[in-house]
Amino acid sequence: SYVLTQPPSVSVAPGQTARITCGGNNIGSKSVHWYQQKPGQAPVLVVYDDSDRPSGIPERFSGSNSGNTATLTISRVEAGDEADYYCQVWDSSSDHHVVFGGGTKLTVL
Amino acid sequence: QVQLQESGPGLVKPSETLSLTCTVSGGSISSYYWSWIRQPAGKGLEWIGRIYTSGSTNYNPSLKSRVTMSVDTSKNQFSLKLSSVTAADTAVYYCARDDFGVATNWFDPWGQGTLVTVSS
Numbered sequence: 631s632y633v634l635t636q637p638p639s640v641s642v643a644p645g646q647t648a649r650i651t652c653g654g655n656n657i658g659s660k661s662v663h664w665y666q667q668k669p670g671q672a673p674v675l676v677v678y679d680d681s682d683r684p685s686g687i688p689e690r691f692s693g694s695n696s697g698n699t700a701t702l703t704i705s706r707v708e709a710g711d712e713a714d715y716y717c718q719v720w721d722s723s724s725d726h727h728v729v730f731g732g733g734t735k736l737t738v739l
Numbered sequence: 740q741v742q743l744q745e746s747g748p749g750l751v752k753p754s755e756t757l758s759l760t761c762t763v764s765g766g767s768i769s770s771y772y773w774s775w776i777r778q779p780a781g782k783g784l785e786w787i788g789r790i791y792t793s794g795s796t797n798y799n800p801s802l803k804s805r806v807t808m809s810v811d812t813s814k815n816q817f818s819l820k821l822s823s824v825t826a827a828d829t830a831v832y833y834c835a836r837d838d839f840g841v842a843t844n845w846f847d848p849w850g851q852g853t854l855v856t857v858s859s
């Protein structure tokens with residue numbers, strides 16, 4: 631089955647740019663979606679279809695996807711961005727089903 | 740604005756069936772897929788499966804033999820049954836609207852989640 635690989639943790643200083651990667655075999659051929667989850671809360675969609683933002687999500691959140699890596703980029707990081715981030719795709723290669731990455735803990739130093 | 744709310748027992752005995760319902764408010768349940776996703780404490784997200792308002796389903800292959808989903812459009816609700824539960828099924832269970840495009844889907848919005856503990 632399809633596997634998505636994320637780094638367990640990423641650290642960044644306030645005001646800097648955070649990049650969270652999501653690796654998968656030829657992931658560039660799939661649409662990737664990203665979720666933010668703060669402690670004790672449900673996940674929130676922050677990027678869908680590689681690079682689109684739902685209404686209400688700041689422009690500081692952006693996404694890209696090519697080759698074997700998709701990337702969530704958070705510009706001008708704020709303390710409130712500290713959270714777990716998950717990538718997600720739809721795997722239509724065999725049994726049609728959803729795959730999540732293992733998640734990345736973003737720490738704002 | 741669509742909102743989702745999970746409901747059901749917070750404690751289930753081993754070998755029994757976990758049953759949860761998600762109530763959708765602020766919009767119609769029709770013409771969407773609706774998914775269940777779970778998260779054990781301190782771990783990542785695991786998709787359980789989804790149901791369309793016609794009753795069509797897709798399940799996670801690893802849980803398929805134990806999962807049944809249903810939908811009640813008259814009540815704007817959909818439900819999850821997971822049979823033969825063990826301690827490994829202890830998790831926060833979320834329901835979510837499953838928006839979809841061509842060969843893809845994403846989840847927005849999500850319910851607040853409900854903790855289900857499997858213990859005797």
